[in-house]
Amino acid sequence: MGIINLAPKILDPIPGGKYVVNAIDYVVNWARANSIWPLTYGTSCCAIEMMSSSMARYDIARFGSEVFRSSPRQADLFILAGTITRRMAPAIQMLWEQIPGPKYVIAMGACTISGGPFIYDNYSVVRGAQNLIPVDVFVPGCPPRPEALFHGLLTLREKILKETCRNPWHEGEPKDVSTMDRYREAAKTWAALEEMKDEQMAEARAKFKEENPDYKSTFKPIRVKKPDFPEVERVPFKRLGLTQQELFAKLRAKFPNVTVHTRGEDTPEDVVAKMPADCPLEVMLEKEDYLNVVEFVKNDPEFKMDYLIDVTAIDYDDHFDMVTMLRSLEIGHKIFLCVQLKKDFSIEEEKRPTSLLASIPTISHLYPGAEIKEREVYDMFGIKFENHPDLRRIFLDKDFVGYPLRKDFTHPEMIRRPI
Amino acid sequence: MFVPSVTHPIGDFVRDWVPRLAEYLPASIQSEDLNSVVAFLINAVICIIAVCVVNIGSAPILIYMERKVCAHVQCRLGPMRLGWHGTLQTIADVIKMLFKEVYAPSGADKLMFYLAPLIVLIAPFIVCALIPFDKNLVVADVSMGIPLIIAVNGFGVLGILLGGWSSNNKYSLLGALRSGAQMISYEISFTMILLFVVMISGSTNLMSITMGQEGTIFDWWIFKIPVLGFIAFILFFISSTAEMNRAPFDIAEAEQELTGGYHTEYNGTPFAMFYLAEYIALITNSALATTCFLGGFFPPCIGIDAVDNVLKMVPGVVWFFAKIYFMVWCYMMVRWTFVRPRVDQLMDFEWKFLLPVNLVLLVAGAAFIAIGL
């Protein structure tokens, strides 16, 4: 590309050289605009639509772009398909740097244009690819259909055709729009305008009121009629295995401290009896009992909870509720073990958001699948799992500050939801 | 002084005219030897140009053909928008690649890095020079044609190994090593098949191998020896596919596993050269198959004079290229149908299946000659 940009300098002084330069321009631009090889890159939903666009029905090959290169060094076009997270951002920048010039970028879908559905209350998504790399064409949609992507490709083609040797392709600059809150900005500017308008209109309005004291608007909005639907009673789904009462009674016989969530005057037994058939039994445990109960329900022939559905937690003001969801594949019943973990308030208040506030023994030696689930809970809530073989952060970088699913979590780049 | 002969229609013309023009030179430097050397050099230049035109000219056609074939196999259209049915698409691709930025990755051995694609290109060019395109249309009519092809073909792997090693990338290195192992293995059965052809035709000269197939379609080596010829052809097809690193034997590139293998780190013109080399190898291998099995430049006569006379009116070059493109189409259909075996299975296939079958074939061929002819 260096050589071709020298062409005007060399050829212009020669008589007729201008026409040669124009001819070169024409041929090279024609080639560049019609042979756009995209990079195989995709993170989420948009990637599937990008793939669809190269498949038989839509066939991006018609534009000569079916040559999806998996190495950035042979690509011309970077279709940013899918959300960009902060963790992925350096990889994207590196990929873009590795594409030899002239290179073009299409931001496909709402996520890469502005953050899309992940603008507000989000700590991990980059709000728009423009923050990282210069973007040439924006294709809105969530995800855009393949035709929309082709329209983006045609738009890019027109943009490339405008380049010449004298006005060659040059690397653009990323633009910082990361803190942009379009909703609040629009509301703010409008409020200012409205204030001005109020001042200007005050007189006219007063005059209007004087002239038409019993003015009534002729505009009557018509409500859309919604069709009438019948009330339908919900039929609980079929359930296999022991009933909740049996499960609860058996568990309680072994561990008397076990209860369930109760409200008001109900005894635990009443609550369990009232449960709909398809509602899994959720029992409350003491932290000390946790490991024993899990071991018991796993090995007991009547329970046989051999399958771990999930481990998760819920953050409350002074405690975490850690829920371990177990199921018996053979018998079919489910049981959820909820452990209340008191937060460790001996830690100074400033340090609390960034430090582990509770701990519980791991069950990964009983259920190997629990290992990653517990890592997730550790990552999101800052609950320590004792004796866990590999307690690292799983979704976030190891130097990420704070635990996002706690209610008091803050992040410098997080924008609160306006409504 | 020995000067190798070059046969092509212009060759005799040049050989006639060089001595006549030489008369204008001062008498002191006039000599028979000089004349023949000059004539040879001029001929050689013409030949080089011809080979380049055939190879480089057919590569874009093949790429276009590949894109269309794969598109139609996959129920789509392929390039449509540039020229009539996308005919100009590959030309645009080539021009674009020529004007792309070129750089080597940091830590790469620069010399080797840029040398590798050149080495890869050389082998198919040399092979192309040995192929007889028509009765008097061959660049170098060497008497040891087949051994030379075998020797030269082994050269291509060097370029791939160098390219993969000098890229300073683990994926490239893995790809290059895979391809090295693969090509060295398959070279053996490739050689064996060619030896089989040499054995039944009794010559290592490609021209005389072709001339041995004159007559009807049943005189072609593929049909002349019942069953054995066809098996040999299939084996040649398989081992040449592996030699070319084409799918389903493209474990060296293996886009899904190694993101491109040895050419992962190449861009712009060097990458275009790898890309071209792949297709030039395709055309030379097809030409070799045509020469050795499908009767070279002879038309597919069927023994009925009325039809045969019409077929013989078409020049041999046309038949030759028609057969080449048929072979290329076969290679493409195979490429777009089959999935890729794993690297160790590929080796197993070569050493446990292809090679034994080859040896049996050689013995059977020898027996056939001993008994039948």
Add this chain to the structure above:
Amino acid sequence: MSHQLPPGFRLERKSNTEEFFINMGPQHPSTHGALRLTLRMDGETIVELVPHFGYIHRGMEKQAESMSYLQYIAMSDRQDYLTAIQNNLGVVIALEKGMNVGVPLRGEYIRVMLQELGRIASHLVFYGCFGGDLGGQTCLLFGFKEREMIHDILEEVTGSRLTTNFFRPGGSRYDVPDTFIPRVKAFLDHMEDTMKDYERFLSKNIIVLERSIGIGVLSKEDAIAYGCSGPVLRASGVNFDVRRANPYSIYDQFDFEVPVFQNGDCYDRYKIRIAEIHQSMKILRQCVEKFPEGPWRSKEKPVRLPVGRYYSEIETAKGLYATYVVAATTGEKPYRIHTRGPSFPHIAALNKMVQGHKISDLVTIMATLDPVIPEIDR
């Protein structure tokens, strides 16, 4: 010899050959999205594998806390985007349990039909990716070709190809148009023929057999221990399908089999999905025959859940998809929503499967696990 291993690697060093580490992803053609794998290699043989998640962690669960339930249905589209319609149902069933509303029969039929269409679409993508990852690009296009027909139907019914946002507590957003049933019928007839071709193309192919039989074996015990579900679990010989175990919607009214295979290798995981396509078509045929008239939605109510915890589980194309909704106050917004995606445990079990195999086998195994990364990272 003190030898510092990168984080996550645990195995003791056994061989004396020089091991090296390869980083696969986050941008790699066969990791199915932004997943990063680090491989410890001995030549071309994988000694150990450590997956790294989080390259597409989008904080959906955090965002859900400030969203209304309805908005979260729209958000759930973006988890397993290959079968967004199934995610919708998973969330909606949890909400229905809280609101205690039922669905009329026609509404349930619409649900089941769209579920099965989504399942076929997802399995077709699997078929394509499986062939494509083995090196047969044509398979990839074959799989997607038929999928477009399903997306046409989905688009006509729901208004969007991928992100459907269709089900609502008590039914769905729209009724199906009149053309729906004929279109599904036409699709089924077409699919019957095409599946024959597709199976002929790949199922008996010797290279596919060589590359998938005995590769990536996941034993029954391991599959249960890691919490695998769906086709991966059933290929290992465990007969567990939520549609049978805890039949949601009206799955108990249909006649279909749950295919179970015993070997737990890649080929079984492939075969089981092909068998599931046939079973889904069987369910769809029954639906088409019995599709009832009548209301398609129960009375619209504001989506407000009473205090409590609600759990729902459905069988998506990938496996067990569970939603856990916590409502701390009665209102439009949840206190917390947690999603259990089926792909997460599969990737956890990946290390178990690839040890001792070649790097090419990793690609095969990844393809047969059929993970969707955004569903793992959420």
Add this chain to the structure above:
Amino acid sequence: MQKQISTIQYIKRYLKRCITGPWSLICGLSVTLKYFFNPKRIVTEQYPENRKTLKMHDRYRGRLEMIEDADGNNHCTACGMCERACPNASINVLATKNIAGKKVLGRYVYHFASCTQCGLCVEACPFGAIRMSPAFEVATTDPNDLEMILNKKEGQG
């Protein structure tokens, strides 16, 4: 996992594979050949050329649009239901007061850049003032184009 097998079994299996293997490959090839020689199977739609005949389904959600009559009047009352229904605040309903002091719609700002086409706004609108238009040719080189004002006129009232 590999079971020990006798040599005879191994040879039997080997020979069996020598026959079934090529046959399976021929089966595969027959499928591709069938597809190759049957141009009717091609399903490709040629997008820029078929613009005239390309029609989206009625329910297709392209982008938000305000329903307006011939004079440009809309039904919006600036109640803000759509704004609240939007999952990611892509709609600003900016109300103003008309000359009679009544709250009417001033400007209906639509941030197309962040819209996810979920259609919840249309569902929430009690007056049927907005709908999803089937427009999909929306690519642009300027992100400012994606900031749209949907209403031509101020609201009535």
